[in-house]
Amino acid sequence: MSPSQQRLSVFPAFFRVSGRSVFVFGNGDEAYAKARLLRNTEAEIVAYALAPEADYAGWLAAQGIETVRSDFSPDQVKGAVMVFAATGNAALDRAIVSAARAEKIPANAVDQPDFCDFYTPALVNRAPVAVAIGTEGAGPVLAQMIRARIDQMLSPSLGRLADLAADYRDAAERLVPRGVSRRIFWRRFFSGDVADAVASNDTSAARRSANALLSTTGQAEGRIWLVGAGPGAEDLLTLRAQRVLMEADAIVYDALVPQAIVDMGRRDAERLSVGKRKNCHSKSQEEINHLLVELGRQGKRVVRLKSGDPLVYGRAGEEMAALREAGIAYEIVPGITSAFAAAADFELPLTLRGVASSLIFTTGHDLTGKVLPDWGSLAVSGATIAVYMGSSVAASVAERLMGAGLGADTTVAVIENASRADRKLLHGVLSELPDLEARDDLAGPVMVIIGEAVAGANFEKSEPLSAYKTLKAGKVHADMGQ
Template identity: 55%
Template sequence: MARLTAFPAFHKVSGRTVLIVGSGAAAAAKARLLGETDARLRIVAEAPGDELLGDAARLGAEVLHARFDVAHLDDVALAFAATEDETEDRRIADAARLARVPVNVVDRPELCDFTTPALVNRAPLAVAIGTDGAAPVLARHVRARVEAMLSPELGRLTSLAESLRGAVADMIPHGEARRRFWAKLFDGPVAARALSGDVAGARAEAVRMMSAEPDVAGFVWLVGAGPGATDLLTLRAQRVLQEADVIVHDALVPPDLIAMGRRDAHRISVGKRKGRHEVTQGEIGEILVREAKAGRRVVRLKGGDPMVFGRVGEEMAALSAAGVPHEIVPGVTAAFAAAASAKAPLTLRGLSSSLVFATGHDLDGRTLPDWAGLALGGATVAVYMGRTVAGAVAERLVEAGLSLDTPVAAVENASRADETIFAGTLRDLPALADRGDVTGPVLILIGRALAEAEQVDAAPIVPETARRTSAA
């Protein structure tokens, strides 16, 4: 994960003086931004324009018709240099630093002690979006999206929570019970009523919640992390990750997804890779039961969908036997992500009306697996974890009568930034197991419907060098 070059923080400016130096549009923009706070604004301008004077009058700001002087920094909490003249702005910045006043210089990030974010104001809630001065226009685009997401009434809910803090501190024990109370308040009937404008009803519901027995019971969510792309994680999965005290995750779940959990949540890796098991399945069940019995809320984070080759049945059985309440949170399974990336229909009217999820590791000696017969009948087959046994899969299907010309697609790291799509036929599939450049998880799709795929960016399953060598 990339590291920030600036640490975001909020300056206390209530009742304090903030200095803005400049006469034009840049100074007026800063005045409007600071006007969303209850700071006292001091504007120093040699020749203030009409826009700046209008904003200053509306905001009740003090306007000094003068060239900047160090005396203007007296009792100032923050300073903004917005003259749009580099030499003058640099002079103001130097003076502010000598006076130990943090300074922002408009459009000069190299001269700034701090940068101003794009601000979403739902006072007392504020969302600040910054790019450390690198791309302020992008920050404004993101702000527009966040503005659309957040109800204008969110400030009422925040104010209600602020008014309840003292009572909550008196009535609910410090620690997990109190954290869960707040989580339920912000994601339940109290929030719904406050956001609809019924503040009195929201307060009454909050008081009822405070009077109830504190919730300290353990719980487990068995969560599908999807194929790996953060924007394919479901909204429900994002929510429960923020509620979890413990995150028990597989090796194939990307760090960016794990990082979407609470920062203070305990992480436990139970990763399994081919030939390397950190923790046995039985031990995973024991971990889930142990953490839940200790009163913790646990997310068991699995790649893809937990119900598809995720061994979720064994974990559900362990939890049920121990009397631990649990819930399944589905995810986007790898077959759907791979098909979407390859632009390959999994079913096609008149050609393929069924879909089979299979794993190449269920090949038992020379026994033809049940799904092979369905492939012969026209079903599209999605083979999970099939790269190393690609040759055996192809051999068994051909022996059963499936044509060597049957279309095949293979997708490595489906949906991720390092995704690679391969295309070919059943004849080519054995070459996949021999490719040393394919190291990530691979999903193989086999079936006639794939002939309609738009695989314009797909690489051949058999490398061109291998084809030339074979032809020679």
């Protein structure tokens, strides 16, 4: 791509409008949209609307915005610092822009790029912080899509944090050496304990943390987030998880967490894989605990990224205990656990009025001991059972449950890689579940859901468990015939 293709045809800038007049011409939705956008600012809005539509008129009255009900005349633009022509009449909008240009006032005509001295951006407002997204008029819908993504990424408390930072600017310039030290100070101010306190709406704690940060010239205490990465699909990550990933100095992640989610972290964050895949643990749990404590003692802000939810078979209890003992601050960021993702893929009601009022999470290994857990009787009475990591012990699971009295024809749903693009959905009955152990086509994490409520799932996109057995038998016969 040539340099000229990479250049913008517009120069992004912010106009000073506080206490100044901005005029909006029009009666309907287009004028209403521009006026609402301007309401994010301290501009003095004047609406030129001869006969505003009911919703617009009601909003103008509720906002106390000056409204001039008259036909357009060129002298009406005088005194404005900016003009919006949004009448819905292309010729009239062009006339309004021409009148504004004659007075050297920048103007914008809706949907007429040639009559726009500037374009209105899609705006993310965290006053005094603002993010404006423009496409030079080519793709307003695209700008709105980008705005939605950025809006999710930015904490709602960002504006209050920026206001607090303004109060500390002079002190930081006096007490913190210019250069690297000052950059570290502000980075920790905006992403450390100060930011956490502001997000919790605790202004006193925020100021105490800011004062402590000043006194140590940028040396902050470490903090660990135990974050649920969800079942694998990037867009199922929570907004809070996205935010802390962008704030972390280091990301400690399990093997089941997709690389695309790890990559959502800050570009310069240290990335540490700790494995934790079946039969192939690159680090023991004790080593992981020690790593988290050590990173915290170094003053780093660390995301401990776990598949699913950290509190559901995520060994979070041991990590929290180690952090508490070491005096390292930590926080839990929940994630969507695989059982919920699997149920969503199957459109499967985990609870169903009159059929299943209880939901049990377990691992297949819980069903392989000598004694069936107490909840075995609940399964017989209709509870839905979500079995994590169930494929390798499927025969034992089925045998023990049928032995407890659960019907062999009880419906089961099986899913590999829940929520992901490469997911595989299977369905059948409890007596067919042992066949899972012999399958060599299920390499990813497998969730098994068992119970009467499973019969209410949508099986249009899933394959019968019996189909694989039939396929294998056919292949054997074909091989024998060669």
